[in-house]
Amino acid sequence: MTPANDTANYDETCPLLHAHNPEAQIAEKPKYTPLPKGQLAALCIVRLVDPIAFTQLFPYVNEFMNDLHLTDDPSKIGFYSGLVESTFAVSQLCSIYQWAKISDVIGRRPVIFLGIIGLAITTLMFGLSKSLASVLVARCLGGLFSGNVAVIHSVLGEITDSTNQVVALPIYGLTWPLDHLLAGTFSHPASKYPEILGFQFLKDYPYFLPCFIAFVIAMIGIFLGFIFLEEVPSATPRKAVPLIQTMANRATTVPALPEKPLSVSKLLSIPIISALALSGFMLSYLATSFDVVFVLFCYSPIESGGLAFSASQIGYSLATSGAIGATIQLCIMSYLLRTFDSAKMYSFCISIWPYPFLVLPILNLIARAGLDETTGELGTTTVALLWVGIAFVLMLTKVCCLAYPVSMILVKENAPNAASLGQSNGIVQFAMCFARSFAPFVVSALFSISSEYNLLGGQLWLVIMVTVSFLGMKTSRKVEQNSVRTIG
Template identity: 80%
Template sequence: MPPANDTTNYDETCPLLRTSNPHTTEAQIAEKPKPTPLPKGQLAALCVVRLVDPIAFTQVFPYVNEFMSDLHLTDDPSKIGFYSGLVESIFAISQLCSIYHWAKISDVIGRRPVIFLGIIGLTMSTLMFGLSKSLASVLLVRCLGGLFSGNIAVIHSVLGEITDSTNQMVALPIYGLTWPLGSIIGPLIGGTFSHPASKYPKILGYQFLKNYPYFLPCFIASVIAIIGVFLGFLFLEETLPSKRICKKSGSSTASTNGECAIIAPALPDKPFGVSKLLSIPIISALALSGFTLSYLATSFDVVFVLFCYSPIESGGLAFSASQIGYSLATAGAIAAAIQLCIMSYLLRTFESAKLYNFCMALWPYTFLVLPILNLIARAGSDETTGELGTATIAFLWVGIAFVLMLTKVASLAYSISMILTKENAPNAASLGQSNGIVQFAMCFARSFAPFLVSSLFAISVEYNLLGGYLWVAIMVTVSFLGTTMSRKIEQHSAKTIG
């Protein structure tokens, strides 16, 4: 960051971290900067804390349609998706209302208290979800969960504050593993432990679990969250520059490599307001494209579960909750492999903005593959029993693995968006709010995407629009529009560099 007595005017064309000074020689410029030592302890603690959210969020997916069916809200199976989409939308709407406020509060009181308060609230709401017996109670607890999950932008800001441009290519793939890892564990918990009394009567045949068949997966997710809070409290340090305390001297400090460096008395950077941040072209482009990315990714997650749950004759695959859980766990394993094996290479090899644009261009094809899977199921099902042959099942799982691989490569855009936001934030004090704006846009899309896409799926099937595949045509169209929006990021990024 520029020194306090530097009177130069800084705008959106100035990088967040200055890489040289006016007295730097040509030899020093040509020399490759030495990577800053990665704060491994801080990164590990942050990953543990981050793991809580995807586990609590995704453990619902395998059984949410079955849950809505058990509430006897409708006699028409094709309309179950309407209610499951409503459950997901209310979560995102609540998150939308809180995300920017959490980010702004964390810029004042610090990152740690906001993160821990959010996780504790998410833990309690997850536990109450398993005890819900009506649609009203389900919507209420999901609303509370969404409000407390608004701290995601704060967690992203912590990652930005413990890394810099020399080590983020190593840190980001490690941090990026938390969501796919959580999306492996969560669906496995949800698919394995829903209706435990009927699945495991000798071990878990308790009357309480018969009355509340979805309590056990929520309880397990809550226990993991409590462990995450405990470990985070012990090991996660405050990263907000104005709140850091040097353990050696007890003074406020600034550091990127873990060493204590006492800050000289100076005026801190002032955070930009929302209107000023949005006037920066690259920030507004990131928010707009983030909106599209979140809409597409959320829509796919919702429609994929609904597609797997629906009968074959209704355009689905007729999977059980356990099979849906396994498919979602497969998706998480694929995402983890991508993050671990190729993410770091991609970040080192390709420019972030171009890589982001490539990921966005994959979304149309993810939706196009789904109806092909249904056609395979239709062709391979027995006319008498409706059961699928061994070869058909094998083809289906290969197809599922392929489409999930496409979605996980496309979803790398989330991680790249974090890098682009950090690189283009006008100053360190505005990093939290910059992340808040981008995450707000993403949550806004997530607030109505589940309801919209599930309703579109139901209408397409019920009225046999385009053979029941109208939802595919619309999502592919939206995906192509999303690629045009992502190009603006590359354009503005090129202008900034120039």
């Protein structure tokens, strides 16, 4: 990842027209546009609801499935937890384009509010579930309502521009790591905090409280959104862009193009859009797979290749991940966006993905070496080493996930015109949701099979995920090759 040195500014109406002589272009720095702080704050709270609903169950989903007594074989728990995790994303995938179309007819605000209300209610349903069928129904309905995520991304693109996105994107990007700060802390509250929360209702429904907290956050998002979030037109006319003719060396003006959205097939025929969609698919598959396999790895017994963590310890791990991600977003993200070429930064982040997976077996070896066979407990030094290793591997994943906000920038900068921005963003989000729809089920089943049949010493899942990581690196290079060079 190297700093972007060329200062050419490319207009979004024709980003694919690369200049043959960048030095001949007039680089006129635009004036800074003040951020709409109220709208951005409301949008961030609204955006936080989806990752909380999707991932708040990760620390305790294996324990939840075990409590339902679906199987007596611990190695098969991952199959059911993966099924529950994937159901949400499959439903989201099926509804994402429908929500986008509805938002073009009735506006962004109604779609966002309706989706959040539905997601909040179905999250409560999940916390009250007592069978696998009710769990799957709740997750399926929640996924359908969460399909408005692409609409939320579009609103962010509409309320920001190239002058303020390096400030807005890191703040908006906080929404994903912050959900992990809540993870795992509030499951089984009656047994963890009997003096304060020892109510019979919470004993009967031990997973209701984290779902209720997600519900409250959703209600706060609706309240703030109703006050601050304004309706934004889906497209605005573009102004003429002054350029220098490279052959005649004289100034001309490119007339404003009619704002007509391109079809999906035409957008996919643009190399950078198809590259962003394919790379986004790989990014989402790797990120989702790691989240799932990390929880399974922590939950599994040490002799089976895991760390034998409790749901609370897994929650603390994910809270550590959230804190690291938030720190990176707030402290260095803006600097990185201003300093480095967006496409190179995107490629660099994805190139790190093999290493978090490779570190996990090393943590298991540390746990095995420090396990007291008499007491079955880990020594103090071993525990300290494990937490240092966990912090390191989670830091790597948060650097990898910086590719998400950078992807949003790349989509905005490379969309062929303003009217196609929402559609371009929808294509990339669809690819990401598609990967997220089956990644939990595939990787959890793969982890269970590898452990149950001792395939490659129980590490078949690792070999496959590292291979997929290298394929992800290859797809990100296509983004770098086809994207316009930019300065954040």
